[in-house]
Amino acid sequence: MQATGIIIAGGKSSRMGTNKALLKIGGKTVVEKIVSELKGTVSEIIIVTNSYEDYRFLGLPMVCDQWQDMGPLAGIHAGLNASSTEKNLVVACDMPFISAQLGGVLLDFLDENQAAVPIITGQLHPLFATYRKDALDEVTQSLQKQELRIRQFLNNIKTKFVTENDLQDLKFIFHEKHLFNMNHPEEFEKAKKIDADF
Template sequence: MKTTGIILAGGKSSRMGTNKALLDLNGRKVIEGIVEKLGDITDEVLLVTNTYADYEFLQVPMIGDHWREMGPLAGVEAGLTASKTEYNLIVACDMPFISVELGRYLLACLDESQAAVPQIDETSHPLFAAYRREVLAEVRKSLEKRELGMWRFLKKVEAKIITKDVLASLGLPNEEQYFFNMNNREHYQRAIHFINNNCGE
């Protein structure tokens, strides 16, 4: 089964004050590391962004939001629309430490579910999650109704919630950094700390 990795890079990075996807970590841009890891997980990688010029250096296919100013769900819609595969792994552009092993497991869960979403310590992570392309119709319905919450959408599809206990039982990683996303400067400093302590390897 062919798979696609979809990176969502449509946010404004207002809390960071600069484009967080282009920040430097360990000598390269955050988004470069995500592209590399998705290349190890999926057959194709594409980027959802409304600023193509910022990411031309990545040399990956890009698609813009069809539903402007409507948050991550609009990015999911654009990515799934552009995807040529049924199985897709969606990752936010500010998650530098995603796990290759976990990404592969989430995609495998799509054999029996329409979506697979980690939930660690009662916090769900719908932007490091796997989705069948068939959920696209439900995504569009939610956008049409202006129901933009990712969790609200997930309740409308057959989503498998992957808890910390499930990951532990399978011997899969669930360390904090795999679900870490950088929203502000403090988070960026924490990411640098992870790198300096060999936690981001």
């Protein structure tokens, strides 16, 4: 599919105490696991980071936030701005068990929507979600107004909030690990256990 994978790797990882994306699980860094899985569903991959040196080893295009210190919305802006495709899959850099198949499901929803965002057990997951390039104008306006809450931005565009029922209807078997992310050292330990169990 002609689509861009946008890995948001701009966070400070302050709660983890070290760069989450470069932690190793099963012999691979988390960001390498993400890249490997994304290759199954997108045609190009961009890393959004303010630390180019950390990710040069991946050999992928990198862009930095144009809006500094303005959180994940600034990362989405940088990625969409750099993307050359209409469809885009945004992934946070601390999600070691993403599913390319789930990404494909979300990308398909972009035929009729500007964004498709999982909302599982009531929790929104805007950093494993898909966005059309034409959502960029609204992202820019949100940043200009310093309205940094992603949910507010999503309410301003045509967004499909994808529920467990939607995934069931599509015969997609959802696992909790698909949207698992790591913020604290104990979550990294849990991730290593999940990896060992599968």
